[in-house]
Amino acid sequence: MNPLETLAALVGVVSVYLSVRQNIWSWPTAIVNVGLYAFVFYQSRLYADMGLQVVYVVISFYGWYEWLYGGKNRTKLNVSRTPRPLGVALAGIGVLSAYLLGTLLHRTTDAALPYLDSATTSTSLVAQWMMTKKLLENWLVWVAVDIVYIGMFIYKSLYVTAALYLVFLVLSVMGYRQWKATLHVAPVLATAPAV
Numbered sequence: 001m002n003p004l005e006t007l008a009a010l011v012g013v014v015s016v017y018l019s020v021r022q023n024i025w026s027w028p029t030a031i032v033n034v035g036l037y038a039f040v041f042y043q044s045r046l047y048a049d050m051g052l053q054v055v056y057v058v059i060s061f062y063g064w065y066e067w068l069y070g071g072k073n074r075t076k077l078n079v080s081r082t083p084r085p086l087g088v089a090l091a092g093i094g095v096l097s098a099y100l101l102g103t104l105l106h107r108t109t110d111a112a113l114p115y116l117d118s119a120t121t122s123t124s125l126v127a128q129w130m131m132t133k134k135l136l137e138n139w140l141v142w143v144a145v146d147i148v149y150i151g152m153f154i155y156k157s158l159y160v161t162a163a164l165y166l167v168f169l170v171l172s173v174m175g176y177r178q179w180k181a182t183l184h185v186a187p188v189l190a191t192a193p194a195v
Contacts (some may be wrong), residue, residue: 002043002160008036009164013109015159016168019131020175022079022182027064031057044156045112048101055125063132070133079183082135090126097122120148136183139176146172 011033018026038053070077082090102118105111123145132137146169153162 002040004036005040005158005160008033008040009160013167013171016171016175017148020171020178022067022134022179024027024064024067025125027060027067029062030063032125034060039160040158045110046156047109047111048105048114048117052121052124056128059125063128066132067093067134077134079134079136079179081183082130082137087137090130094122094126097125099169112156116148116152120145120152123148134179136176136179138171139179143169143176144174 011029015026015029015033018029034053035057038050041047041050041053067077069075097117098119098121100118101122102115105114105118111117121140127138127141127145130141146165149165150162150169151160153165
């Protein structure tokens with residue numbers, strides 16, 4: 001068992017749990033988590049996922065800012081639904097990115113699973129961007145990608161990481177339910193009369 005993988009997994013669970021709770025500390029813990037996983041994926045020759053961790057660092061700083069100041073008049077951001085045109089555009093971006101990155105990795109590296117690795121990477125980026133905007137459906141995208149990741153990591157003998165993604169799968173279901181509950185509460189709060 002790789003101790004670095006174990007540490008990364010533990011920090012990842014804390015980070016996703018904090019995201020489920022809409023706790024701002026999910027972002028700094030995410031930065032630590034992805035930094036550790038960059039090394040784990042490099043060792044496993046999952047280069048798209050390694051590169052994804054670098055992008056996650058940038059997205060995590062952006063998400064941290066958005067959750068604090070991305071709401072109306074630079075206030076806290078509330079949960080909202082993904083508009084259909086945006087959802088279609090994000091799906092298209094994910095598919096195109098997966099194909100292009102997979103082709104690049106297939107032709108230029110010794111990547112273990114270039115197209116699968118690229119598909120999970122592209123889908124994860126879409127889901128993470130959706131999370132920075134507190135779009136409810138980010139959790140549904142995470143459910144789908146976590147299922148694929150579990151199989152991929154078992155295949156690559158990254159058993160701790162596969163178990164981590166099983167935990168992420170459960171947390172994603174919890175996140176969807178909790179965020180959906182706050183979605184219905186937010187409009188009531190917004191229309192409450194001033195005292």
